[in-house]
Amino acid sequence: MTDFAARAEAATAAMRDVFAETPLTRNDWLSDRFGADVWLKREDLTPVRSYKLRGAFNAMRKMDGGRVACASAGNHAQGVAWMCRHLGVDGVIFMPVTTPGQKIDKTRLFGGDRVEIRLVGDFFDATLAAAKAFCAEAGAQFLSPFDDADVIEGQASVAVEMRTQMSTAPDLIVVPVGGGGLSAGMLAYFRARGTVPEMRYVEPAGGASLTAALAAGQPVTLDRLDSFVDGAAVARVGDRPFDILRHVPPQHVLRLPEDRLCVTIQEMLNTEGIVLEPAGALSVDALRDLGPEIEGRRVVCVTTGGNFDFERLPDVKERALRFAGLKKYYVLRMPQRPGALRDFLEILGPEDDIARFEYLKKSARNFGSVLIGIETRPPGSFAALEGRMDALGIAWRDLTGDPLLGELVI
Template sequence: MTGGFADRARAAEAALRDLFAPTPLQRNDWLSDRHGADVWLKREDLTPVRSYKLRGAFNAMRGLAGDRPVGAASAGNHAQGVAWMCRRLDRPGTIFMPVTTPGQKVDKTRAFGGGRVTIRLVGDTFDDCLAAAQDWCAEAGAAFLSPFDDDAVIEGQATVAVELLEQMPDLGAADLMVLPVGGGGLSAGMRALLRAEGRLPEMRLVEPAGGASLAAALAAGGPVTLDRLDTFVDGAAVARVGARPFAALADVDPAHVAAVPEDRVCITLQELLNVEGIVLEPAGALSVDALRDLDVAGRRVVCVTTGGNFDFERLPDVKERAMRFAGLKKYLVVRMPQRPGALRDFLDLLGPSDDIARFEYLKKSTRNFGSVLLGIETDDPANFPALTGRMDAKGFGWRDITHVADLAELVI
């Protein structure tokens, strides 16, 4: 397709209308009141595959000739977009997904494909299955569909910005736009489109703290591979930002790239579900969670909620992470005297809102004392200093292992 980037993105947006209507741009009163701002959500979680990834997959696949098979690598959302398009274009596809991908995303990908896709689970991270998918495509003569490092995909993701300009025509430089970043395709596409249209607002790009690949690339002057990757925010957990997206993002001010803690995102997920009835996946909630760190009072803010493919089997883990981050749950290893009545003496130290969620004898450290693992939940973080103060006064030795990662992984 000829023409400039904006022309190609607008053509892609027009073609998309044969498949689904624009996703809504909705003012959220609850978030607006909380932050003293005018907060709008661009609901990409409401596409037919519950994420924006359908846009890029559509734009890349509509340019393929014949019935050549396609291959893709994805932690879930790109996979679902490719599968949805394979079914509608009657084109065979093979999709590689990490073994760690939530089951809900695997099942939905298979359903969206309608028998036209084969799913292969390979490796623990996106980068593992990316290499496998590229090798398979080379051997099979299939077209590889990158989830972000592809010009047609980036143009497809830019259609989000095309819709925004139509939905909020007075979008101006005084506004703030908050976008999540994984591989960088969405932020690169939207930023390029808005810049080409002369409508680029102030932006904040948000990454999970355990997968800050864009920040690392900006610091190094080019894409680098992270040594460690936290995959909890699976839709944005990418160890290396794409080369093509980075070329469009290389001039971003590093101060405008934020990293948010994975466990705090869990609080935002719970709040949006319980208060607003909005189901988002961790990556989809990144932009909303980042509002906690931004000075948005009195401003109009657009947050792109990129996906809603949440596996509800993860809810217990989300609740656990949220409570620990909020200081409402702690794990203590307590030195318990081995005598009759010792447990009763300890229970008497608990406050009215303190609840034992886990109790496990670990070992006897001596004949007279034993180590006990306690998981304690409460309704106010201030209750814990009060409890441990009473424990100190009564001679119960203790150690807080809530945030001691290596030890907590072994016993919690």
């Protein structure tokens, strides 16, 4: 056992004075569905509903005193705030001005009078710059969410607990990747212990920073970032995590579509009563892609967080329906004559439900444009509907898969 393993185990033991280990439980529904022995490491059940508490605890317990500062719009902020109050440390937490009020209120609740929250910048880059500038001016200690040796060591406690909770080692571990602190910590611990289980690393397709780094041989900054999976959508994997992850086989990194992730969030909520944020659902959603690879095997999925703002639920439902092929949006060019709308309504199938209807404008003297949203079952119904529209002579355009038009019109 190397020094890293010993330090990670010491950190885990120290955590027991602060918060309990998270459960590792078998999920019967997922096991039956995928023909595997599926277990969930429930990081969504820490006191701040994410694993970020671990790294914050380990880094802050080693500090020499004085103020600490961080930049975060979510779980890292809450973990630091919780530890500030527990350890009696003063903290300044920088958050973007656009941060939802629920996250700000939760951070303030966890930190109490030990934490000052400053809202700076519309985007995270400006927030991060402000936090670092403050540290330089005020002599505060900056705490990175992932690119910090003590944070990585603290996140390794997930693997330490997992090792003691299972009588038999898992065949495969599925872990989400954002900045890389958790995945690097777990991999480093298993390496230090001399027994590395098979691992799969999961990223959102719109934030695949590890994939980009492995291809380039070094961390690179993504040109574009989809922030929907806010707990894992990171434009650049951390330098320290990448030093640990650089030899991960690229084929072991999965990139998952954000809209499909919404289906998994809904399923886990409706079927299992488990509330997962988008990043927390990544490992479970990955089971769809692993398919035959996991049949008959023991698989552990790390559910990294459950800080889900239920105001996002309509958006999650919308994206899930569109991904599943159960909802589409069309622009129709309708003739401006009596009975034209009735003719269209008569070609709808028994399972077709109009979810939105809006006249946009007259495109010509005798025609007008209509935006219509339709929900249906089964997905194949849309092909039949489009055929009937063609037969009726209705000009139509499917907007569902057009991201630009979708943002502007839908």
